[in-house]
Amino acid sequence: MRTERPRVALVVPALALALLSGCGANDDEAPETPKTATGSLEQLAEKAKCDPNVQTDAEELRQANCKTGYGRYILTTFATDRGLREWINEANDYGGSYLVGRKWVASGDAKVVESLRGRLGGTVETAPEHHSGGGDDGGGSDSGGHGDSEGHDGEGHSGHPEKS
Numbered sequence: 448m449r450t451e452r453p454r455v456a457l458v459v460p461a462l463a464l465a466l467l468s469g470c471g472a473n474d475d476e477a478p479e480t481p482k483t484a485t486g487s488l489e490q491l492a493e494k495a496k497c498d499p500n501v502q503t504d505a506e507e508l509r510q511a512n513c514k515t516g517y518g519r520y521i522l523t524t525f526a527t528d529r530g531l532r533e534w535i536n537e538a539n540d541y542g543g544s545y546l547v548g549r550k551w552v553a554s555g556d557a558k559v560v561e562s563l564r565g566r567l568g569g570t571v572e573t574a575p576e577h578h579s580g581g582g583d584d585g586g587g588s589d590s591g592g593h594g595d596s597e598g599h600d601g602e603g604h605s606g607h608p609e610k611s
Contacts, residue, residue: 483548483568488524491551495566497522508534513553517562520555535572542576 484494488509492499499511499522507530510523525531531550538545544560546553548569553560560571 480564481566481568483570484551484566485549488522488551491524491548491567492522495522495553495563515559515562518556518559520553520559520563522551522553524551526550539574542574545572545574546570547572 484491486494488499488501488511492511492513495513496515497511497513499513501509501511503510503523507526508523510521513520513522523534525534528550531547531552535545535547535552538554543554544557546560546563546567546569548567551569553563553567553569555563557573563569564571
């Protein structure tokens, strides 16, 4: 047993040193990304320096269009974490960039999402583009997606970034 104690004695200080040096390595990034914001749609919009144009005001989610110097984005808040995750899972089918916080998401171009991260914190999620516009026309049921816009003004009603 005596041969094991010196090994443990060496491992503990080495582990502590690794943990301490690991913490210091990210000090340069800390000022750039604040703690993930929380709050209502209006509170998040204020932190993002957005005058929210509310498009959807429902029990399960609230959604607003916003503009910055970097471009336009959609800010959405959810009543539940599950509602957020279901929305993200569906949105991933359409591609795009999303800044995700607890019960909120901002969707837009990658440069807009990255600029918002400096104000709101959160995690950037990027989904690959699946619909390229020219794909095969196999007559499947996935050929329209959110094409039904009856009764809507057509501007971001689904909460997904508009494709050009």
